[in-house]
Structures are given as structure tokens and as C-alpha cells.
Amino acid sequence: MTRKTALSRRPPLARVLLLGAATLTFSSQGAHAQAMPEPLYVKAGHVMLDPAVGTFETDKTLVVQDGKVTGIVDGFAVPAGAHVIDLRDRWVLPGLIDSHVHLTSDVEEGSGRTLSAAAQAMNGIGKAQIMLNQGFTTVADLNGEAEAVFALRDAVDEGLVMGPHILAAGAAIAAHGGHGDVNGQRREVVLALRSPSVCSGADDCRRATREMIMMGADLVKVAVTGGVLSNTNAGLGQQLTDAEIAAVVDAAHHMGRRVTAHAHGADGIEAFLRAGGDSIEHGTFIDAEGVRMLQKTDRYFIPTLLVGEIITRKAKAPGPGGMSPAQREKALAVGPKMIDAARRVHAAGARIAFGTDVVSNGPETANAREFVLLTQAGLSPLEAIRTATVNGADHLGLSAQAGALTPGHDADLIAVSANPLQDVSILQKVSFVMKTGHVVRD
Template sequence: MTDTTIFGVDVWDGHHALGRVDLTWEGGLITAVTPSAPGTPASGLSLIPGLVDTHVHLDTNAITGKADRSWGIITPPEERSLHVLAHAQRAVRGGVTTLRDLASESSPFAVSRALDAGIVDGPRLYGAGPVGMTAGHGDLFTPPHYPHRPATADSPDECRKLVRTWARAGAESIKIYTSGGILSMGDKVTWRNHTDAELAATVDEAHALGMLVAAHSHTAEGIDRALAAGVDSIEHGTGMTPEQMRILAERNIPVGPTLLIHERLEAGAEGIADDAREKSAEMARVRGNRLREAGQAGVRFVLGTDANGVFTSFGDQMEEVRLMAQLFGWDAERALRAATSDAADAINLGALVGTLRAGMAADFVVIEGRPWEDIAELDTDRIRAVVARGRVQAGELPETVA
């Protein structure tokens, strides 16, 4: 195994700019980040850490890119795994080197193992096992009368058992629901989803097994219940109140705002079902300026797109980061941290990814411009190469490489 060095590149390391440096890696790890020697020709390129998307859904049709509620039901898991891999590889070509699939089942777990083993190339992929109730948001992605359904849990003991089942399957996190959803069928956003005792049992068991808990929630009541249960992140956070903003900022709890997908749903995205369209319009009235206020109040927003290959594509993550900067009034560095080092820390991967320094993963993007100075330069059209696990996943490394 030999090392590789890129000479004379401007590096932003996940926290701040380092100036012109030489970056060396061997295998999958960075071995040195050193100032370039005087006279080293400038490459004209920059390096930033690969993006970390804390909330995606890979198990959709990677061919059509269209909403199809029947596809996951009629397509066997062996075939779905290939679509999961295709989505993951599209994401890495867009500069995303770490993904958390936030409601996994057998296919994403299988692909994650194949990626880790080096059988196929692609990003790092981590799975979260969903723990939802009968007639809850997770359950109602399957038509109500279809007999073959994903696992649900309807008592504290069943919740504990399902958490343990996901731990056995290799889940890194657990996803719970404290409100209904928009794209699920037949429920209402205001539905409670699980009792307090069920939530408490789920969170307690997940934490006992070393797993984070992410809470899907669109309502203020749901956010209150998630906070009371001790979750590790809030997903969406649509209806958060000023008091909840204060608590979230004080506790430094990460929130995945999923901005693009909601903008597109609210704009009437093609293929959205009538019931989802109505629920999305209802949420648009609730959202208003709340997320903007939350960003200004210091809520810890991190990159979480809810990308599913339909309403938000794998490759839209840089657009999401630009939108976060615009909505929250952030400077470019604050937005980049939310998509790299802070996002990695939010899912307990801060010691591996999201920062470019010796001993960290060789996961980075070679890009034209300096996006930490101008977030408009964080654009997939500017990507020259993407490296993940120390291997070139897309594009070509610059000529100043040895």
C-alpha cells in the first residue's frame, strides 16, 4: 500500500481554512496535512471534507425517480439493494461521502456491509432501524390492507424487542415518530404516534445498546414529547415554538431541517398524492418563518435532506446547504460546518469523518473555488473529484499528485 499526496491545494478542514497545503493519505486515512513548500505550484483547486447527510432514504426506484407507493412492496429486497447502491453512488458523485439512511431495512444494511467490505465502491452508509406503531407514520407508507408490512411495536416491551432486533441487524441508530407524516397514507400530521411509555422504553433500550435516537416530528407537541423522552436529534422540526428553540439551542440538540423536500412538496411537486398535498399545505402554514427564527436563535441545524431520489435527489445536498445558509442567515463557513464536521459529530462520527487532519478518514471533495468564502461556489458543477475511503469515487485527481 502506497501513499498519495495532493500538492498545493487550498484546504478548509471542516472548521477553518488552512491555506495552501499538501495532503497525504494512505489506504483510507489521512497521514499528513502540511504547509506547501515555498515555490510549490498552486493547483488552483480546493479541498473540503466530504459532506455528511444525516437523513436520507435510499430504498426507492433509482431508475424512474418518480413517486411510486407500490414499488417497495412488489420489488424483492435483492433487487432493491441494487437501487440502494445506485442512489448511494449518485450521492458520492455529488460530494456526499457519508450517509445515514433514517429508516433502514434489509437492503440498506446489506449495501452498507458490501461498501464496508470493499466489494463495491461508494460512500459510507449507516442505517437506522425504525420503531413505529401500527397506523403510525412508518406503518402507513404501506397501503392499509396490504398484509406484508414492516415491523411495528405496540407496547413498551414490543418497542424494546424491536430495538434489539435492529441492533442485531447492524443498526447504528433508531428512528422514532412523535407525529404523523406528510407522505404516509391515511394518517394526520397531528396524530400522536406511540405513548410516552413506549417512547421511553424505545429511547432507554437504544441508549443501553449504544445507539442514537432520531425523532421524526412536525408538531410542537411531538417535539415536546421527543425532548421529554431524551432523543438525540429532531428531524424536520416544523412546528417548533420559541421556547423549544431555546431548549434545543441550550441543549445543543441537532435538528435536520429537510428544507428542499418541503419546499418542493409545498410547491406541488409532480407525483405527490392528493392527501400528501393537503398535509403539505397545512405544514406550509405552520412553518412560516419558524425555521428562520430557529436558525437565528442558535438552533443546531445540521445537513439532513430527507433525500429519497424522488422529491429530493441524491446530488441535491449542496443545494440544500446553500438554502440553509440563505434561510438561517449564516456565513459560508457556518453552513459548511453544518454539512461536514458538525453533521459528523451529530451522528457520533466526528472522530472519523467531517474533518481533514492526520488520522481522519480520507473522505474529501476536490472543488473549484473557495466555498468557505462564498457558499455559491459549493456547487456540484464545480466538483473535480470525490475521494471516499481513500479511493477516487468520481472525477480525476489534479495533476499535482504524487
């Protein structure tokens, strides 16, 4: 489940390719470009080394070598001739983590199912660059055409294209005819486009889970309830049976993968947590029992408030607005309720990780708008920052690499021009991005 695990799968051929022309073009962005022999010194006027502590320390220099933070020193004295990045007028934080994106398709553009896998992967290259430029140095892709998403992840890992570290689920495990299947098409089309991740019966859902892992899933996504953007009026309650959900969780855990659930209805949320699942995406209709179970099991809740805001706006817009009647009805049921769910989960003290369910660079849909929405749900700016740093890393099993800048962590960092603890919306205007020691945006 760690990036290391994912990397060990890579064929040696790709490393050979890196020695070719691609190195010249992309090495400054690649996660595995040649290690720098000399340390790099990042002078930070204000730096939040560990969001779990949550304070900005002033006038520190971060020593970066081999893509990692190797030391923190007081003040700005560096050896003569050293390679220096000057962020003395900025607020520096760990790179952000969005635990719920769709790089090869998104809510603004529909499912993209009619595109070839190759075209979807190409689509993802642009989205990956946008995410990284906005300061998201690690993302979890939670549903897409499996071949496209895995190819994109691997290309970023090999330094062939620019993007954040990607953990990829491939296609979501889902019920035949449910959220995640190809709905609203004639049968021949459905059969041609249907993902191998769609299943019926516990054995078949175990098969689907194993097949996604075989294809390359770092983690498993399962759609346990209906969803807004599937073109069917099948509701928002539990769709996979208790036995099917248990089989998915069991199969994933036996292969060392975490499982996260798309879940709106309270019945699906509770069935998934009872089955030992790891985290809840959306969680729109979570009830008191669901919140109690979240706390008791210490699982993460990913509120995806940004997609809630976007689908509400789309559903209320006059005219068809790109939504079918079935989608519009569900969007109006879900969108306005998401912030209330986040408010109740946060008030109860359950753990929250940052996830948007979108990838966009429009001013009203930039992923970092989620920070503002989280504060509207009652989180302090620091609590909101934690969801996208230490909590996100913990949720994805990446605490040793990501989410903090204390020595030993990857040199994934961002900078903004004002204190985000005073105005968290400044995170929508990230002005500097470094990924594994390489400057991506300056």
C-alpha cells in the same frame, strides 16, 4: 455506533470474496481495499482542514496513507516519484455528510414498498453512487426496508459496490397506523408488507427497537409524529405515546445506539427531547419551548429544507402529481414552514446538522442544494458547511473519522473550482471526490 462497531459484525466470508475478482473491479472504490504501501500526496491550493476553525489555508500538501490523512506540509515539495493528486487550482474541503437520506427509496419515487427487498437494495446501489459522486462521503440512511438497507451498507463497507460510508437505521420505529406503517392498503396487504419496526405499547416499541438493532441498525430512527408522505389523514402531531417514546430511547441507549426522531408537531418534538432523545429531523412546527429544550439539551436539529422545497413544488403542481389528497394537504402544511423553523432554531443558537431527506441527481433536487436553502434560513456559508462536516460528524458520533482533514481523520475529501465561502452553491458542482484515500471522481 461507530463504523468500527458495525464492521466488527461482518462475517469473515466477505473478506475472502474481496480476494477474488471483485477486488480487481472495485478495489479503487472500496473502503477496505488493500492499504497502499506508499503515501499519496494531495496538493491543495486552498484547503479547509477544520471547518470548526473555518479558514482556507493556501498551498498545503496533505499526506495520505492507509486511507487516512497522516500529515499536512507547507508548500508543494514531494519526494521524487511520489504519487501526487494535483488540486492546486481548487478549494479542498472534508467530504460532506448528509445525515438524512433514503438510499433504497426516495421522495421522488414513492416509498418503493411494492418492490422486493432485493430490488430496493439494487435501487440503493445507484443512489449510493450518485451521493458519493456529488461529494457526500458519509450518509445516514434513516428509513428503508431493513434487509435492503443493511445489505447495501455492508456491501459498500466490503468494497463490493461503490458508495459513501453508510450509517443505517433500517426501518423507522413507528406506531401502528401511523407514519411509517403501510397505510391506504387493504388489511391483508398491510399485514404482508408491515415492517417489524411498527409497534403499539411501550413493551412492543422496546421489542421493535431491539429487533432493528438485532437486524443491524447503527442508529435508531423513530417516527414520533405524523408525516407528509404516509397515505393517511392522521395529522402531523404526536403519534407514539410518551411511554412508547421513552421505551424506544431507553432500549436504544442501552444498546449503545443514538436515536433520532422524525418529528413535525411541537408536542412530539418536546416529548422526544423530554425522553432523552438525541436529535430532531424536520422539526417543522417547533415552538419557543421546543427551541429552548433543544438548546438546553444541546441536541442537533436537522432541518431537511430540500425535501420541504420538493414536496411544496409537487403539491402545488397541477394534476395529481403523484400525491394522494392526504399527502397533498400535509405537504402544503409542512413544506413552506420548514425554512421558518430552521431560521428560528439557528437564530437561537441551537446546533444544526445537514440532512436533505432525499437522494437525487436532478439539477433542482441535488442534495447540495440544501446549502443554499440553509443560507436562506440565515446561516452563513461557513455555518452551512459546518452542518455537513464537523456538525454532521459530531451528530453521528464520527468526529474521530469524518468532518475534518486534520491528521488522523479519514482521507475523505472533495474539491470545488471556487471559494464556497463566497458562493456556497458551488458545492452543487463538486469536481473531485476522494473516499478513504481512493479517488472516486476526478
